[in-house]
Amino acid sequence: VPDNESQMSPVGVLSKDGSTVLGDVAPVWVPDAEAQVCMKCGVKFTFTKRRHHCRACGKVFCALCSNLKFRLTHLDGKEGRVCISCHSTLIKVSNSANLIPLDGLPPILTSTGVKGYTVDEKPSEMLLIQELESGRSKPVVFVLNANLLAMVNLVNVNRKCWCVTTKGMHALGQVEVVVLLQCLPDEKSFPKDIFSHFIQLYRDCLARVVKHLSLFLFGSRFLGNREHAGFLYVRSTLQSLQGLPLPNQPYLFGLLVHRAEVAWAKAFPLRLMLRLGAEYRYPCPLYSVRFRKPLFGEIGHTIMRLLVDFRNYRYSLPTVPGLTVDLEAQRTLIKIPTTGCNELTKALNKCNEHVLAIGASFNESADSHLICVQTEDGQYQTQAISIHNQPRKTGSCFFIFSSALKASAGYLAKSSIVEGLMVQVTVETMAEIRRSLREMKDYTVTCGRLDQSESQELVCLQWVEEKCAVNKVISPIDGKSMESVRSKKMFQKSEYKENGKIIRWTEQVFFLPRGHNPKGGATDTAEHNRLTERIARAFCLALCPHLKLLKEDGMAKLGLRVTFDSQEGFVAGSNGQPLPAQYLNALDSVLIPVIHSRGRTRGEEPIVMELIFYILEN
Numbered sequence: 001v002p003d004n005e006s007q008m009s010p011v012g013v014l015s016k017d018g019s020t021v022l023g024d025v026a027p028v029w030v031p032d033a034e035a036q037v038c039m040k041c042g043v044k045f046t047f048t049k050r051r052h053h054c055r056a057c058g059k060v061f062c063a064l065c066s067n068l069k070f071r072l073t074h075l076d077g078k079e080g081r082v083c084i085s086c087h088s089t090l091i092k093v094s095n096s097a098n099l100i101p102l103d104g105l106p107p108i109l110t111s112t113g114v115k116g117y118t119v120d121e122k123p124s125e126m127l128l129i130q131e132l133e134s135g136r137s138k139p140v141v142f143v144l145n146a147n148l149l150a151m152v153n154l155v156n157v158n159r160k161c162w163c164v165t166t167k168g169m170h171a172l173g174q175v176e177v178v179v180l181l182q183c184l185p186d187e188k189s190f191p192k193d194i195f196s197h198f199i200q201l202y203r204d205c206l207a208r209v210v211k212h213l214s215l216f217l218f219g220s221r222f223l224g225n226r227e228h229a230g231f232l233y234v235r236s237t238l239q240s241l242q243g244l245p246l247p248n249q250p251y252l253f254g255l256l257v258h259r260a261e262v263a264w265a266k267a268f269p270l271r272l273m274l275r276l277g278a279e280y281r282y283p284c285p286l287y288s289v290r291f292r293k294p295l296f297g298e299i300g301h302t303i304m305r306l307l308v309d310f311r312n313y314r315y316s317l318p319t320v321p322g323l324t325v326d327l328e329a330q331r332t333l334i335k336i337p338t339t340g341c342n343e344l345t346k347a348l349n350k351c352n353e354h355v356l357a358i359g360a361s362f363n364e365s366a367d368s369h370l371i372c373v374q375t376e377d378g379q380y381q382t383q384a385i386s387i388h389n390q391p392r393k394t395g396s397c398f399f400i401f402s403s404a405l406k407a408s409a410g411y412l413a414k415s416s417i418v419e420g421l422m423v424q425v426t427v428e429t430m431a432e433i434r435r436s437l438r439e440m441k442d443y444t445v446t447c448g449r450l451d452q453s454e455s456q457e458l459v460c461l462q463w464v465e466e467k468c469a470v471n472k473v474i475s476p477i478d479g480k481s482m483e484s485v486r487s488k489k490m491f492q493k494s495e496y497k498e499n500g501k502i503i504r505w506t507e508q509v510f511f512l513p514r515g516h517n518p519k520g521g522a523t524d525t526a527e528h529n530r531l532t533e534r535i536a537r538a539f540c541l542a543l544c545p546h547l548k549l550l551k552e553d554g555m556a557k558l559g560l561r562v563t564f565d566s567q568e569g570f571v572a573g574s575n576g577q578p579l580p581a582q583y584l585n586a587l588d589s590v591l592i593p594v595i596h597s598r599g600r601t602r603g604e605e606p607i608v609m610e611l612i613f614y615i616l617e618n
Contacts, residue, residue, distance in 0.1 A: 022089055023072040027058030035060035040083060055080030056090065071203060073495075078207050100144065100195050109141040109149070119143065129188055139163075139245060142195060146617035147171060148202050150195055153245050155180070161287050164194045165247050166201075171557075171614035173489065173506030174205045176247040177233060179254045180287035181223075193223050197231070209489055210252060213269040217262070223290055229259040234273055237364050238387070239286050250473075256288035261296050267308040267316050270362060270397050272296070274371045278385045283362060283369060295374070302372070302380045303400075303418050307357050317398060318347035319359035322466050325396035325421055326366060332421060332459045334360075334399060337466030341440060348437060356401040356433065363395030370396045372419045382419050396420045401445075403430035415447040415457055423447065423459055436461065475610060476559035479576035482610075490529065496540040501547035502616045505536040531598055535562060536611055538590045539572075546583060551615045555579070558613040565606030568595050 030039075032051055037044050039059045045051050052066045053059070055075065061083050068087040069079040082090065100106050107121045108128070128140050132154045139151040148168035155163045162181040169176045179194050201216060210216070210233055217230035231254035255276060257265050264272045275295045277284040299310050307317045322337035323344075336344060347358050363369065368386030375381060384394055398420040405411060405424040414424040423445060425433070436443035440463055448456030473482040496503050539560050543550065550556070555574035562570045570591055572579045579587075 022086060023056050023070070024074060026074045027054075027056060029053050029058045030060050032060065038062040038065055040065035040085070052081060054083040054086055056082045056086035059083065071207075073206075100192065100199070105190060105192070106142045106144055106150075106195060109143060125189060129190070139165075141167075144195055144199050145202070148198065150198055151245070151247070152190065154183070155244060157244070157287055159183075159287070162191055162194075163245060164191065164198075165245070165251070166198050167247060169202065169205065169210070170248070171504065171506065171616055172202070172205050173612070174210050175233075176251040177201065177210065177231075177254055178244075178246060178251055178286075179231070180244075181256070182287055182289050184290065191223060193218075197222070212252065213273065215257065215262075215265045215269065223256075225291055227259045227294075228256055228290070229262050230257050230265070231255060232257050232265050232269055232272065234284060234286075236286060237362065238283055239281070253286045254288070255284070255286075256290065258292065258294040260294035263299060263310050264296050266313055267310060268304060268359065268397070270359070271304075271372055273362070274369055274385065274397070275373065277369075278371050278373065278383070282385050282387055297374060298378055301378075303420075303422075307400075315350075317357060317359045318343070318350055319361070320344050320347065321361060323358065323360050324363040324365070325360045325399055326363065327370070327394040327396055327417075327421065328392070330457050332415070332457070334459070334461050335464045336437075336461065338440065338463055339466050344437060348434060354403045354430070356430070357398065359398045360396060363393075366393045366395035368394045370394060370417065370420065372397075380419065382417055399423070401425055401430060401433060403427045410450055411448065412450060412456070413445050413447040413459070415459060421459075433461065473612065475561075476557045476575065476612065477561055477571055477573035477578070477610070485610075490532065496537075496544050497618050498544040499548040500618050501551060502618045503540045503543060503547055504614050504616060505540065506612050506614060531594075532609070532611070534594050534597075535560070535591065536613075538594050539587065539611070539613065542586045542590045543583065546586070547615050550574075550583070556615045558615070559610055560613070561608065561610045562591075562595060563606065563608045564595070564598060570595065 030053070035045070035051060038061050040061050041064070043049060043062050045062070049062060051060045052063055054061060054066055055072055056070070066081055066083045068082055068084065070082045070087055070090045071078065072080045072082075105123050105125055105128075107119045108123045110118045110120050132140065132152070139153045142150040142152065144150055148166065151165045151167055153163040155161055157180060160183045162179070162183060164179045164181070166176045166178075177198070181191055181194070197216075197218065200219075201210070204216065212235045213232065215230055215232050218228065220226075222228040233252040233254050235252055255273070257272070261272055264275075272295070273284045279285075279295060280287075280289075299305060304310075304317070309315050320336065320340040320343045322340055324335050326333040326335070344358070348356070351357060368384050371383055371385055373381050373383050386394075400418075400420065400422045402422065402424050403426065405414060405426050407426050407428075411424075413426075413429065416422050416424075425445060429445065433443055433445070442463060443461045445459040445461075446456050447459060473485075473487070474480070475482060543558075550558075558572065558574050558579070560570060560572050570587070572584060572587055578584070
């Protein structure tokens with residue numbers, strides 16, 4: 001795996017020759033005029049019997065002979081219609097691209113070093129488990145494909161668990177993932193289904209981002225039960241990580257989701273996460289329990305049915321990242337980060353004029369949180385889970401403002417708890433709230449009767465300067481942390497291959513200048529995105545002839561820092577050092593013209609951005 005932070009690398013375990021693999025490159029389509037009949041079954045095409053092109057081979061088929069789909073590389077990992085023959089071939093190629101046999105275990109790395117490594121292609125499951133149970137200090141390292149490893153340990157987190165982590169996701173610009181799975185009594189076999197999930201996750205990540213509260217579903221029976229539906233990936237917050245063999249940051253934990261809980265995992269994952277916390281440990285467990293009972297059943301009488309489409313998921317509760325709700329005695333504070341202005345504006349535009357409903361993030365500063373519990377008869381109840389016996393500040397998953405209050409009711413506004421915070425206001429107050437939010441101004445709603453000022457409560461909408469989200473990426477150029485740097489994910493349109501290696505651009509990181517508008521600016525324009533793609537393409541093409549040598553010299557993770565100001569230029573490096581002169585010379589001739597092609601307007605602040613690349617096995 002191309003990670004300079006470790007010498008562990010299964011280079012060449014699955015290297016292929018340079019021939020094109022089906023689905024890697026867009027095929028040449030057979031013209032409709034040259035295909036009078038289906039090229040599989042021979043049925044004649046008519047006005048109702050239409051032609052369909054296979055996205056893998058380009059031939060023409062009828063609907064029945066091309067009714068399958070497969071994720072294709074030339075479609076950036078998205079599904080495309082394929083014929084029966086290509087689907088069968090692609091399945092075989094897909095299975096051969098990973099090292100998980102039907103019987104037994106994948107190969108394991110037995111030793112690594114500067115000059116090479118050794119692999120045990122048929123490891124003994126019984127011996128490996130005996131070693132782990134006897135306190136083996138190092139993890140068992142399984143080779144899942146040419147660029148992906150699975151590290152396996154046995155750990156104790158108040159219970160005996162498998163700890164299975166990926167190594168290789170960072171090379172796709174993604175987080176590594178950790179699965180803590182409670183061991184079954186007298187379990188004597190590895191949870192191999194997790195390996196298969198990691199491989200599918202690796203493929204999916206070519207066109208999808210693994211982020212906090214994202215759900216990845218399984219295709220079939222998983223870990224011995226059809227009710228195991230998928231993993232909900234969560235970020236650790238207040239949980240103890242002491243003693244866990246974790247990968248380098250950033251990473252997420254996978255929580256096993258029951259099939260009956262999928263609707264909530266899709267529509268409102270924070271609610272499910274906190275409900276798991278009520279069942280196991282606040283705010284949520286980091287381990288998964290197999291064969292457990294579902295925490296939610298049928299979608300019953302809940303206010304969420306008004307806010308979320310559980311049937312088709314065409315609409316859901318809009319959420320503003322970083323927004324939190326603090327419930328305290330006589331005062332509720334809704335904190336809205338200034339960086340969430342665009343998301344809040346979208347939410348305002350989606351909500352109807354009478355109801356404003358917005359989802360919140362988990363409130364790490366609170367010591368308790370409102371949760372929703374479904375009883376055996378299907379009814380929903382609101383409870384609170386907490387760290388302390390006497391919580392001082394309680395968080396909420398969402399808030400609702402409704403303009404259903406009549407001016408003649410004798411109330412300024414009415415607040416209540418219905419699985420979250422609900423505030424009834426007058427039509428006039430609702431208009432003022434919306435105007436204040438659009439103008440990014442604070443606003444306070446006073447709740448209570450007009451004639452009882454001593455028992456009134458305050459609901460405060462407050463804009464706050466949010467600290468930049470923690471970015472755990474380390475610069476390959478000088479080894480500095482990117483912790484205070486905002487980043488933006490951009491999927492690469494194509495790969496660049498040579499000598500059995502691939503160079504891939506993973507992510508783009510902006511160094512925002514002082515006084516930069518947090519809502520966006522020049523770095524969010526389509527023109528800037530195109531320029532960034534051109535720079536990444538030029539970098540990859542310039543280094544393509546040198547990929548094999550770069551990787552052999554331990555420079556598999558590369559950084560490119562580009563400055564746009566009066567002194568335009570670039571710096572490229574790896575392992576905290578500049579690249580050797582021969583590579584810088586190759587880059588200089590192709591990058592400088594691209595950088596200088598960007599026009600600069602008067603008064604525009606300088607932009608410094610950094611791109612990160614990995615060299616992988618083809």
